[in-house]
Amino acid sequence: MPELPEVETVKRGLAPALEGASVRALHLHREGLRFPFPPNLALLAAGRRIISVARRAKYLLIELEGGQTLISHLGMSGSWRVEEVRPNAPLPPKLKHDHAVLLLERSAAAEQNGQNFRVSYNDPRRFGFLLAAETAALSSHPLLVNLGIEPLGNALSGAFLQAAFKGKKAPLKTALLNQNIIAGLGNIYVCEALWRARLSPVRAAGSLAASGQKAAAAAADLAQSIRSVLEDALASGGSHLRNYTQTDGSLGYFQHSFQVYGRAGEACRRCGELIENKTIGGRSSFYCGACQK
DNA sequence: ACATAGACCTGTTGGC
DNA sequence: TGCCAACAGGTCTATG
Secondary structure, eight states: OOSHHHHHHHHHHHHHHHTTOEEEEEEEOSSBSSSBOOTTHHHHHTTOBEEEEEEETTEEEEEETTSEEEEEEOTTTOEEEEEEEOTTSOOOOOOTTEEEEEEEEOOTTTOTTOOEEEEEEEOSSOOOEEEEEEGGGGGGSTTTTTOOBOTTSTTOSHHHHHHHHTTOOSBHHHHHHOTTTBSSOOHHHHHHHHHHHTOOTTSBGGGGGSSSHHHHHHHHHHHHHHHHHHHHHHHHHHHHSSSTTTOOOOSOSGGGGOSSTTOTTSBOTTTOOBEEEEEETTEEEEEETTTOO
C-alpha cells in the first residue's frame, strides 16, 4: 500500500483527528515491529498533547508536546485506523495485527462531550515500525538524515534529475527507487511515471544526463511525469480514504488507473504492444518495451 | 562503488 | 474444493 501518495493520504486523515488531542495512553501489544519499540515509548507519549502530524518521504511524524516526535513507517502492510470511543457503548473490537494503540482525548474546548477516540496501528507483515526521537534533532535522525528531495516540492526538475543521475550506470528504475535521491517513490509509481515519460526502466540513469537537448527534454519529461502520477494518485487516494474509520487504505483505489503496473501480458494503452514484466534491482518492473525507450 | 541476493513477516492469489 | 508455490506497496544487511 504505502508509497508517498498513500502515506500523505494517511497523514491527511490522521492530522485533523490527532492535532490538539492528548494521549491518555499508548498500548503496545508486542515487543516491536521491524525494530523493537523503544523501552520508554509508552511512557514518553502518555499525557502529551499532539502538536502536529507531518510526513517526510514515507515517514509519518507525530510531534508531541514536550520535545519528542513519534516516527511511524508503514512498511508494506501498515495502516492507521481512527475509531470513536463513546461512553456507554461497547469499544470497537481490536483487530488481529493491531500492534500499537493510542487512546486519545480531544481538547475540552473542541469537544463538549469529552469524547475520546482510539487510533490503532495495524500491520500484518510487521515491516513497519514506530519509534520516537527528539524533535529538535529530528532532521539529523539516522532514518531521515540522508533522504532525498520531496518529489512534490519545488526541487524536482529536469535539471535536478540530470545532476543527480550524472554518471550513474544503474538502471533508471533503480535510481528512482533510491530514497536518498528522491524520497517517497515506490515500485508502483516508478513504473507508472516511467511509462508516462516513455522512458525504459532498464536504460542507465546517467543517460538522462547526457549533453544535449534530447536528454534535457527527457529529464524534464520524467520530472513532470513523476509529479503528475503522484498528484493523480493523491487526488484519487484522498477520495477513497476519506472514511478513515472503515477502510485501512489497502490496495484498491488508484489501481484502476494503472497503465502498466500489474498488467504484464496486456496491451499497452498507448501503442498496443504487450506489457512486459522484468525483475530490475530485485523488483518487478512493468513497462512497454515498444514505446518506452 | 556497485549489483545482487537474502532477510524480515503474513496474507492473497493463481495454477494444478 | 484444496493444496502449495509464488508473490506483494519497503528497506536493511551481507556478499561478491
